[in-house]
Amino acid sequence: xxxxLVIAGGGGGGNLGGGGGAGGYRNSYAxxxxxxxxxxxxxxxxxxxxxxxxxxxxxxxxxxxxxxxxVNGSDSVFSSITSTGGGGGNSHxxxxxxxxxxxxGGGGxxxxxxxxxxxxxxxxxxxGYAGGSNSGxxxxxxxAGGGGGAGxxxxxxxxxxxxNGGAGLASLIxxxxxxxAGGGGGGxxxxxxxGTGAAGGGNGTGNNNTAADAxxxxxxGGGGGGxxxxxxxxxxGASGVVILRYPNSYTISGLAGTTTTVGSEKITTxxxxxxxxxxx
Numbered sequence: 001x002x003x004x005l006v007i008a009g010g011g012g013g014g015n016l017g018g019g020g021g022a023g024g025y026r027n028s029y030a031x032x033x034x035x036x037x038x039x040x041x042x043x044x045x046x047x048x049x050x051x052x053x054x055x056x057x058x059x060x061x062x063x064x065x066x067x068x069x070x071v072n073g074s075d076s077v078f079s080s081i082t083s084t085g086g087g088g089g090n091s092h093x094x095x096x097x098x099x100x101x102x103x104x105g106g107g108g109x110x111x112x113x114x115x116x117x118x119x120x121x122x123x124x125x126x127x128g129y130a131g132g133s134n135s136g137x138x139x140x141x142x143x144a145g146g147g148g149g150a151g152x153x154x155x156x157x158x159x160x161x162x163x164n165g166g167a168g169l170a171s172l173i174x175x176x177x178x179x180x181a182g183g184g185g186g187g188x189x190x191x192x193x194x195g196t197g198a199a200g201g202g203n204g205t206g207n208n209n210t211a212a213d214a215x216x217x218x219x220x221g222g223g224g225g226g227x228x229x230x231x232x233x234x235x236x237g238a239s240g241v242v243i244l245r246y247p248n249s250y251t252i253s254g255l256a257g258t259t260t261t262v263g264s265e266k267i268t269t270x271x272x273x274x275x276x277x278x279x280x
Contacts, residue, residue, distance in 0.1 A: 001043045002279075003029045003245040004081060005173045007181050007219035008127075009057035009073030010201070011086035011106050011147060013211050013234025015066045018089030018099045018107025018134070019147035019154060019165050019184030019195060019204055020214070020221030020237045021118060023057060023073045024127030025103065026083045029173040029245060035103065035150035035181065036126035044079055048279050052079040054242050054255050055274040059214060060085065062222045062234030066093040070222060072102050076240040077274075083127055086237055087118040089147060089184065089224045099145065104128030107145030107154050107163060107186045107195075107224060112136075117145045117154055129153040132163040132186065141192040141206075147183030147221035149198050154183045161193040162186030162206070165221060168199025173243050174269065175262045184221030184235060187211060191228050197221070202235035214238035217271050242270040250279045 008023030025035030028043045046052060060071035070088030077083075087102030090109040098116045099106030105118030108131065117131025132145030132154035143157025149166030157163040165183030185195025185204035194204030200215030202223030208230035211223030219240040225232030244252070248266045252259065255275035257268040 001045050003043045004078050005171050005243040006076050006078050006081050006083045007240040008076040008083035008085045008103050009059040009240045010214050010219050010221040010237030011073050011088040011102055012060035012062040012070030012237050013184050013222040013224040014070050014089030014091040014109055015063040015225050015233050016092035016187055016227045016231045017109040017224045018144045019186045019224045020070050020089050021086035021102045021104035021106045021131050021147040022128055022149045022181040022183055022221050023086040023103045023219035023240045024083035025150035025181040026081055032171055035128040036120055038126045051276040054078055054270050054277050056242055056270050056272050057085055057240040059237035059239050060088055062236050063091045064233045066091045066231050069100055070234045072100055073237045076242055078242050084121045086221050089234055099131040104148030105131035107131040107147045108134040110142045110144035110187050110189055112142055120148055129166050132156045135159050141189045143188045144186030144224045146186045146195045149183040150181035157186050162188040162195030162204040164195045165198040165201040173245055174267050180218040182220045184223045187224035187226040189227040194226055197223055205232050208232045211235035217241045244268045252277050254278055
């Protein structure tokens with residue numbers, strides 16, 4: 001039996017827009033929560049000397065144009081388990097089109113026109129939460145929505161700040177508690193306060209600087225760009241990760257990962273690439 005934590009790549013932030021959504025979060029370890037409030041999934045019962053695919057999803061690029069959304073993250077895969085890439089944040093000129101759907105949804109853009117966050121996927125299972133909406137009125141600064149996280153919905157933007165990214169989740173699958181898969185903070189105009197990213201998610205900005213990228217291998221979303229003398233680009237979403245925990249009598253070959261031993265079990269972490277593995 002192999003326990004797993006499979007996190008997809010996070011979505012990129014919007015240009016003068018919403019924070020990127022976290023990559024889908026699927027977890028079978030112990031009794032820990034999976035993304036979107038779902039129950040712990042069932043470990044996989046696998047065979048020796050058999051190929052099983054592992055893919056670590058890349059993070060999505062932040063938007064550099066007010067007429068294009070942040071790019072969705074890429075899926076991560078382990079055998080029959082697929083986590084869906086996080087949704088990109090919406091950008092200023094895409095009126096009312098909303099943040100993108102993903103493992104967790106991207107945030108709504110920074111504009112006086114109402115704009116909703118993107119939804120979280122529900123198939124094959126729930127993996128995260130929706131992105132936040134924007135402030136939706138014509139008073140001052142037009143805060144964009146934060147991206148959704150594995151543990152909570154992204155916050156709505158306000159007239160004084162961008163929405164914070166939705167909370168991620170922490171797992172002990174490696175033996176230490178590590179938070180991952182948080183949403184990116186939303187951007188805002190007029191040098192006001194950008195939203196704060198969660199669990200490695202990028203912070204949004206309130207000026208024309210590029211928003212912060214998410215922390216590598218967390219699957220968290222990039223921050224949303226703002227506006228001062230020009231439009232700020234969104235930050236990039238983080239790459240995902242695949243972590244497997246299994247009896248220490250077995251050894252993995254194939255795609256390169258990093259392996260440690262805790263008691264009677266091994267833990268192998270894959271941080272990039274795609275390829276087959278075998279247990280022997």
